[in-house]
Amino acid sequence: MADLILHHYPTSPFAEKARLILGFKKLAWKSVLIPQIQPKPDVAALTGGYRKTPILQIGADIYCDTALICDVLEHLAPAPALYPAQGKGLARTVAQWADSTLFWTAMAYNFQPKGAADLFGKAPPEMGKAFAEDRKAMSVNMTRLRPLDAIAAYKSYLRRISDMLEGQPFVLGDAPTVADFSLFHPLWFTRVRTPSMAGILDHTPAVLEWMERMAAIGHGDMEKFDSASAIQVAAASQPHSLLVDSTFQDDHGIALGSLVTVASESFGPEPTEGELIAATRTHFSLRRRDERAGTVHVHFPRIGYVLRKVETPA
Template identity: 50%
Template sequence: MHDLILHHYAGSPFSEKVRLILGFKQLAWKSVTVPVILPKPDVVALTGGYRRTPFLQIGADIYCDTALMCRVIDRLAPTPPLFPQGAGGVQHMLAQWADNALFWTAVPYTMQPAGLPHIFGKAPPEVIKAFGADRAAMMGGTRRASVADAGAQLRTYLAWLEQQLADGRRFLCGEAACIADFSVAQSLWYIRRAPPVATVLQPFGRLLDWVERVQAFGHGTHEPLAASDALGIARAATTTAALTVAAQQGFEAGAEVSVTPTDYAQDPVTGRLVGLSDDEVAIERHDERAGRVVVHFPRIGYQIRQGSPS
């Protein structure tokens, strides 16, 4: 089996979600640090244009979006389960809410003037300006909450989570951790990076105790890997995950398709369709530096179109 290679950067909330899951599973993994903003030539060589962070590489299989990455990790290391039966369907709904509504409330709230110095450290003004321009381009004009609106929404969300823990349970869906815990934890981790802003969490004692339990899982065992070495691993791989294109999905195996996120960072990835189900789409691409790769996406949150985008 190929090593798990996480392409990420230290300050990425979704990367922290996956790092904690790798710690929960007590897995060993390779760490490739990617640029925070464009250009990302080594990323594009593997993903074909998908620019969100993180993504997971296993040989020449490239898994995009943490919703899919988490399922893949759980299949490879099923114990302890990331999706315990006792947590039911609510764990999936809570995780999706956290990855979207909670995340897009926590980020603008944390990025207020009092939080910026803690998020960016000693970065010079031109770096902060470049980051802002990069993220504005990713969002494509999508309107996000003001600090005042985000604060009101965040306090409501935190109260909901505190109520969920009111019966003394150790984790959000019961006594065992599940996908919902890690999806929620990433946003609280991000808020806590900026202590002047993190005071919003102080009234929620159960939630603060809970996040300490989640953070205690750590990040597993990892060692750095150069991006060039990750490209070499993809290029040298002789096999990829077994895939099929399910019938009645509206697309034929081998068809040229594009896959595009429907919310933000809408950069299409084009290739030959090699896998399709209700849960996943996979396309084969060829890159001069990475060789033949198969790029995988979840179905929720992505649009498949026949042919290359216009």
Template identity: 55%
Template sequence: MHDIILHHYPISPFSEKVRLILGYKKLAWKSVIIPTIMPKPDVTALTGGYRRTPFMQIRADIYCDSALIADVLERLAPEPSLYPQENAGLARMLAQWADATLFWTAVAYVFQPSAIPYLLGNVTPEQAKAFSIDRASMRGNAPRMSVAEATGALTEYLHRLGSMLADGKPFLLGRQATIADFSVYHCLWFVQRAEPLADILDIAPGVGEWMSRMAAFGHHQSEALASEEAVAIARASSPAAGQDKAFHDTHGVSPGQRVTITPTDYALDPVEGDLVLSTLSEFAVRREDPRAGEVVVHFPRIGFQLKKV
């Protein structure tokens, strides 16, 4: 197996989701710490413009979005599974809700003045302002939830999650952790880090014990890697995009056609390249970069849109 390289930073909730999955599957990985805000020159060299965190690199293949990263890690290490056969569909649907609805509720709740130092660390007022401006540009015109609304919604969600853990059930869908547990956990982990506000987690019996159970998976073994080295690894490698996978077209496109892939919700930065993969669940484009060489950038279908150039 080639090295798994995770490009992330410590306070990123979606990065914590992936780090914990690596721990669950006991996969060793290389850790590249990237900037929290733009500019990110080494990130751009590898992804072609995708700026969300984290992304995963295996040689010259770049995997964007934690949902797709989870699928790739499942292929690399099928056991223990994130998608047990008896509830795979339900687990995926609950994970999608958590990664979208629960995540933005948690973000709206934690970004209160008392919690900012616990989330961003010892930053100067100028750095905090730069972070705020960067995130505002990522959100664009997306609607923003008030603290009052977020508090009420989060309270209700916690009660619902608590009911799923009733009667001593160890994980949300039963005896085994699923992708749903990791997606819900990273949102509540972010709330937990906002220490002055974290007592909201105590309102739902069972949630605290479940979070401790999830945290116990840890991050397994990681080794630091400089971002410049990761770019050099891509340049020295060849992509391994699966041309053997069936081409599934819903856009009137064909392999090799020039397209862009763009998120549909926030950070709407398109990545342009030649389409090499279009399956039921995944897109991938081949692109050339002066520093990274030829790379293939992969995206999940859900949450992204493809357009012809």
């Protein structure tokens, strides 16, 4: 099998989710550090437009969004399992809530002035401004929670997580599942990246103890790599998807082989254009060609993404 290449940056919470899962699965992986903000030309060479972090590259296959990356890693290393035999649907549902509602509540809380100072206080003023403008552009389809409204919501969510941990080490039992990794990364950002805001966690000691257990999993066997080499890997490879479901599910009236775009329905609306080669119950896949990366297949989870046909002029 080709190497696992994770394109990410250290402060990305969703990248921390992926890094921990790689450690949990005891998988070796290569680390390509990418910019926090646009432009990201080497990312675009692989994805064609999608720019959220992280992305997982395996040869000439590019997997977008941690929801889909989790499925790929589960296929590669079924044990230890992210999705428990009993409660698989519950684990996925909690993970989806954590990656959306909990995440954006935590970010609204974290990016109050003290938290922003933790992140950008020692950087030139233009860096913080550039980050704010970049994330504003990524959020055009979203209604953002106001920071003061986020305080009470975040406290309530932390109490709910604490309740889930009552009498057990992880939220669904004796072992971590995808739910734990999704719940962890927004809280990790509060504690590690915006420590001035981390006092909110002190009110739920069970959550802090659980966070220690999660952090102890570590990131596994990581090797530094560079983006130019990753693009060369793609160019020298033939796409071969590791996504196991392949039955065509047509909910759009768009045939396979059509020129389409896929884009996030909310945060990060930049579309990827290509030939539709798969539309299953779980994912979309596009074939596209790049001057540097060659022919790549770019894969997206179905939930949270919008498929549109590219209308060509008559």
